[in-house]
Amino acid sequence: MDPQLPSGTVTFLFADVEGSTRLVRELGEAAWAEALAAQRAVIQERSAASGGRVVDQEGDGTFVVFATAAEALRAAAEVQAVLAEQGTVRVRLGVHTGAPLLTEDGYVGLDVHRAARIAAAAHGGQVVFSSGTRSLVADAQLPAVVRDLGEHRLKDLAAAERLFQLGEGEFPPLRSLPSTNLPVPATAFVGRRRELRELVALLQAPDTRLVTLTGPGGTGKTRLALQAAAEVSDAYADGVWWVPLAPLREAASMLSSVAQMLGVVEEQARPLLDLLADRAAGCRMLLLLDNAEHLLPGIANELSALVTACPGVQLLVTSRERLQLGAEVSVPVPPLSRQDGERLFVDRARSVGVVLRRDEAASELCARLDELPLALELAAARTVVFTPAQLLERLGHRLDLLKGNRDADPRQLTLRATIDWSYELLSPEERRLFAALAVFSNGCSFDAAEAIAGADVDTLQSLLDKSLLRRRESDGGTRYWMLTTIAEYALEKLALLPDSDGLRRRHAQWYRDQALAVVGIPGPADPRSATLSEVERFRDDYDNARAALSWAWNANEDELAIELGTSLCRYWLGVGPYTDATAWLETALPKIDAISPHTKLQALEVGGLIAFFVLADGMLADDLWARAAVVAKELGLADHAAWTDHRRASVAWERGDIGAAIATLERLLVSYEQRGDRLGVAQTLHHLGEAQRDLGDYDAAERQLRAADVIFREHGAVNGLANNTHSLADLALDRGDYAGAIDLYRATLTEYAGEIEAGRLDAYCLAGIASALAATGRDAEAATLWGAVCNAEQAHGFRMLGSERRRYETHLARLEGNDSWIYGRTLDLREAADSLNTITAANARSTPTNTTS
Numbered sequence: 001m002d003p004q005l006p007s008g009t010v011t012f013l014f015a016d017v018e019g020s021t022r023l024v025r026e027l028g029e030a031a032w033a034e035a036l037a038a039q040r041a042v043i044q045e046r047s048a049a050s051g052g053r054v055v056d057q058e059g060d061g062t063f064v065v066f067a068t069a070a071e072a073l074r075a076a077a078e079v080q081a082v083l084a085e086q087g088t089v090r091v092r093l094g095v096h097t098g099a100p101l102l103t104e105d106g107y108v109g110l111d112v113h114r115a116a117r118i119a120a121a122a123h124g125g126q127v128v129f130s131s132g133t134r135s136l137v138a139d140a141q142l143p144a145v146v147r148d149l150g151e152h153r154l155k156d157l158a159a160a161e162r163l164f165q166l167g168e169g170e171f172p173p174l175r176s177l178p179s180t181n182l183p184v185p186a187t188a189f190v191g192r193r194r195e196l197r198e199l200v201a202l203l204q205a206p207d208t209r210l211v212t213l214t215g216p217g218g219t220g221k222t223r224l225a226l227q228a229a230a231e232v233s234d235a236y237a238d239g240v241w242w243v244p245l246a247p248l249r250e251a252a253s254m255l256s257s258v259a260q261m262l263g264v265v266e267e268q269a270r271p272l273l274d275l276l277a278d279r280a281a282g283c284r285m286l287l288l289l290d291n292a293e294h295l296l297p298g299i300a301n302e303l304s305a306l307v308t309a310c311p312g313v314q315l316l317v318t319s320r321e322r323l324q325l326g327a328e329v330s331v332p333v334p335p336l337s338r339q340d341g342e343r344l345f346v347d348r349a350r351s352v353g354v355v356l357r358r359d360e361a362a363s364e365l366c367a368r369l370d371e372l373p374l375a376l377e378l379a380a381a382r383t384v385v386f387t388p389a390q391l392l393e394r395l396g397h398r399l400d401l402l403k404g405n406r407d408a409d410p411r412q413l414t415l416r417a418t419i420d421w422s423y424e425l426l427s428p429e430e431r432r433l434f435a436a437l438a439v440f441s442n443g444c445s446f447d448a449a450e451a452i453a454g455a456d457v458d459t460l461q462s463l464l465d466k467s468l469l470r471r472r473e474s475d476g477g478t479r480y481w482m483l484t485t486i487a488e489y490a491l492e493k494l495a496l497l498p499d500s501d502g503l504r505r506r507h508a509q510w511y512r513d514q515a516l517a518v519v520g521i522p523g524p525a526d527p528r529s530a531t532l533s534e535v536e537r538f539r540d541d542y543d544n545a546r547a548a549l550s551w552a553w554n555a556n557e558d559e560l561a562i563e564l565g566t567s568l569c570r571y572w573l574g575v576g577p578y579t580d581a582t583a584w585l586e587t588a589l590p591k592i593d594a595i596s597p598h599t600k601l602q603a604l605e606v607g608g609l610i611a612f613f614v615l616a617d618g619m620l621a622d623d624l625w626a627r628a629a630v631v632a633k634e635l636g637l638a639d640h641a642a643w644t645d646h647r648r649a650s651v652a653w654e655r656g657d658i659g660a661a662i663a664t665l666e667r668l669l670v671s672y673e674q675r676g677d678r679l680g681v682a683q684t685l686h687h688l689g690e691a692q693r694d695l696g697d698y699d700a701a702e703r704q705l706r707a708a709d710v711i712f713r714e715h716g717a718v719n720g721l722a723n724n725t726h727s728l729a730d731l732a733l734d735r736g737d738y739a740g741a742i743d744l745y746r747a748t749l750t751e752y753a754g755e756i757e758a759g760r761l762d763a764y765c766l767a768g769i770a771s772a773l774a775a776t777g778r779d780a781e782a783a784t785l786w787g788a789v790c791n792a793e794q795a796h797g798f799r800m801l802g803s804e805r806r807r808y809e810t811h812l813a814r815l816e817g818n819d820s821w822i823y824g825r826t827l828d829l830r831e832a833a834d835s836l837n838t839i840t841a842a843n844a845r846s847t848p849t850n851t852t853s
């Protein structure tokens with residue numbers, strides 16, 4: 001070790017030559033070697049002048065360390081200035097500050113690779129540095145102006161960090177990780193260079209559609225897949241998406257998980273595969289489907305259908321077994337190499353504070369553990385108490401016992417023995433918590449672990465330290481989770497707990513209450529739709545809710561299962577999965593008479609919503625709401641009775657029986673007024689207005705919609721107001737008042753923004769504006785907007801209600817397929833809405849020609 005290397009907080013500078021392969025070709029080998037040496041000399045000299053020391057030089061990369069951040073930035077600025085003058089090679093420079101450990105082998109820790117990753121994201125001639133470095137340099141010490149490049153995630157998969165550029169130069173966007181949900185691993189990736197290179201090449205080959213990484217539990221399939229996905233992410237303009245399959249129970253749920261990840265909202269009457277195909281049309285994306293084995297063989301057909309339906313989507317699957325598909329290239333993931341296995345072991349020991357030498361005992365232990373990453377991690381977690389020699393003795397003894405079994409995969413036996421051993425070393429309290437945490441599907445928050453599994457901070461931390469539990473940060477806060485292999489083992493232990501049923505019940509009740517608190521039950525007390533923020537807040541917990549539901553049905557806890565479904569309904573209607581909603585309804589209906597009347601009432605009410613909006617079965621919806629009305633009357637709940645009647649009027653309207661709808665609505669209006677339910681009155685007037693409008697009685701319609709408007713405004717009911725303004729706009733359109741219609745559609749667009757329903761309402765409003773423009777001879781603008789709306793329907797997987805769509809198609813169908821429409825199909829709704837700023841109602845007024853027939 002170089003005794004002059006600085007320790008403590010240090011700053012790394014990493015330099016990497018841009019386009020070296022091209023340069024070798026252009027310059028020829030000899031001239032290239034000369035240019036490379038000259039470049040190195042510049043870096044070395046300029047660094048030394050600022051007090052830096054070269055730590056490593058490999059290929060065309062140079063790695064320098066500085067005692068202070070200001071020195072590193074000064075050297076970086078000078079290196080770029082000198083190289084720019086020489087003009088042969090351009091280097092990318094990355095600078096990062098951290099507190100790595102200084103050992104005999106040099107610097108170790110996550111920060112070491114960070115500067116290289118930052119350099120890799122930069123362009124030739126550019127200096128990019130991390131926020132850690134920025135915070136340590138006073139403004140006066142900066143050698144040049146600094147540009148804030150915003151937050152970026154790099155391909156080391158670490159969390160997003162703010163990056164800065166030194167100097168004013170203009171460069172293309174950083175080569176950082178594009179849009180992705182790849183998780184942030186807590187530890188550094190070790191080795192696997194060859195596997196990574198081969199996998200990257202395979203993914204980049206033009207005809208590769210589906211790659212499966214296979215191997216026993218804990219070999220590192222998931223980790224390798226994540227790293228490879230990050231490395232190739234540049235190639236996928238539409239992102240790289242991680243879809244964990246472990247929480248799923250049925251192969252059929254895979255598509256809805258993918259849909260949820262891609263933000264595709266399910267739609268009645270259209271198969272999910274079609275919606276996904278629409279969403280992915282013309283896109284290039286990589287889906288990482290993680291842990292598919294337990295869904296075999298069913299998952300194979302689903303994946304094969306996905307491959308066929310979405311040509312721009314590549315699949316990277318991890319599975320303990322191959323899928324046996326024609327389109328599949330299966331790649332076995334070997335254990336780590338001897339050297340990398342030891343490195344992983346030593347690295348992990350260091351993360352629990354133990355500095356190990358790579359001696360014979362450590363090396364033999366790693367070999368006995370088959371260089372299996374998970375087994376190495378579990379053993380390393382115990383180095384706090386045992387030396388490698390002691391570990392070898394204890395674990396080795398167990399492994400010897402297993403030798404007799406020749407049928408099983410030896411790596412599987414090794415892992416099983418290691419987990420067993422690790423579990424048996426736990427205290428009784430830790431064992432209990434470990435088993436109890438298996439109740440969760442896809443992790444949990446600390447609050448849930450505490451309330452359901454009785455977790456306390458110390459025991460939880462101890463399981464984390466022993467690598468039996470993991471932690472990750474998500475938007476909703478810290479979550480605790482288990483690797484799949486460990487979770488399977490914990491489930492076996494959970495089944496043996498005396499209180500396992502009680503635990504499952506608490507789990508189900510907790511997620512029922514959670515759903516209630518976050519998304520709420522649709523009904524008279526809360527008639528609105530789920531908002532995007534609610535759905536987002538519940539997304540992390542959905543797997544738990546689904547697992548709870550399936551337990552409750554199996555355990556004949558019907559009331560609880562029905563309550564769970566009722567509290568999930570609004571989430572289902574907002575984002576799906578629709579199949580979960582319909583499966584719940586089907587199972588719940590025959591059991592509904594045996595439960596308490598209040599639960600039954602709510603179940604019938606939300607059952608009607610699922611029947612109407614998901615199954616598009618007006619008859620069933622009407623029947624369920626009729627039954628709900630009876631229960632509501634028995635319970636003396638007038639608001640529920642009115643709510644169900646109101647819903648039934650919508651069914652009548654949808655059926656085309658407008659007369660019946662109006663009769664019910666008028667009756668409701670009287671009762672809402674008598675009860676002083678002003679929002680009920682407003683909703684009824686709104687629906688009455690729509691019904692009158694569709695009968696052609698425009699004046700009556702206008703009176704009612706205006707009256708509704710006043711009340712919605714009084715109550716600040718944004719959702720109702722926006723829908724009502726949109727209905728007024730449709731009325732103006734039907735009347736031929738095109739300028740008025742445009743004003744009203746625009747008012748709707750600005751009144752209400754940012755939530756799930758708003759996205760859809762935007763589409764309706766832009767379609768309305770397009771109709772008014774088409775009716776006044778402004779075909780090109782109309783066609784562009786209509787193209788954007790059709791694109792949004794496909795991209796978000798929804799379709800406007802039939803009657804509404806027909807209203808707009810009257811004006812717009814003739815424009816479909818023309819050039820402006822095709823151009824519009826490339827715009828998203830926001831771009832289309834922006835282009836609207838130039839299309840004003842005043843313009844529409846100036847061209848009064850009515851070209852509709």
Ligand SMILES: Nc1ncnc2c1ncn2[C@@H]1O[C@H](COP(=O)(O)OP(=O)(O)OP(=O)(O)O)[C@@H](O)[C@H]1O
Pocket residue numbers: 185187188189190191192215216217218219220221222223224291318320344373374377483484485486
């Ligand atoms: N190359 C690596 N560098 C660093 N850590 C690794 C590496 N490979 C695996 N690990 C770690 O080893 C553990 C097991 O790896 P991983 O979860 O990828 O296994 P798996 O094959 O997907 O297992 P399963 O079949 O149970 O899903 C994880 O904690 C992972 O982070």
Ligand SMILES: [Mg+2]
Pocket residue numbers: 221222223290291318484
């Ligand atoms: Mg895995």
